[in-house]
Amino acid sequence: RNETRGERDNIHRILERVHLIEERDLPAKSLSHGQRQWLAISALIISEPKLLLVDEPAAGLTDLETEQTAELLLELAKEHTIVVIEHDMDFVRRLDSTVTVLNEGKVLAEGPLGEVEQNELVREAYLGR
Secondary structure, three states: OOOOHHHHHHHHHHHHHOOOHHHOOOOHHHOOHHHHHHHHHHHHHOOOOOEEEEEOOOOOOOHHHHHHHHHHHHHHOOOOEEEEEOOOHHHHHHHOOOEEEEEOOEEEEEEOHHHHHHOHHHHHHHHOO
16 A cells, blocks of 8 residues: 555655665665664554563663664653563663563562662572672
């Protein structure tokens, strides 16, 4: 189907936002892993959701892609509620947001990362201490 002018403009705006405008005519398989992550994020935001649930967005990324992904999520957080599931604590630290740690479906701790990292329940569950 052919897109309307409004749809094309929206796609263009989103691709600019996720730094993929230069790659818009390339097949997805030719994109780097990080760029494919951003493409997946763009597919989420095109539907204008109230909540973005992003699972391990930093997995397998280069350092530069990780930094760019953190910047992208911080920018998107200005307009969307975002829940990030991530085990890379350096990446989580870059996001500088409230952290919730779950264990077996229950909240162990919630707050700034620095506080959560020092929480005894968290340390016992994840570090075996």
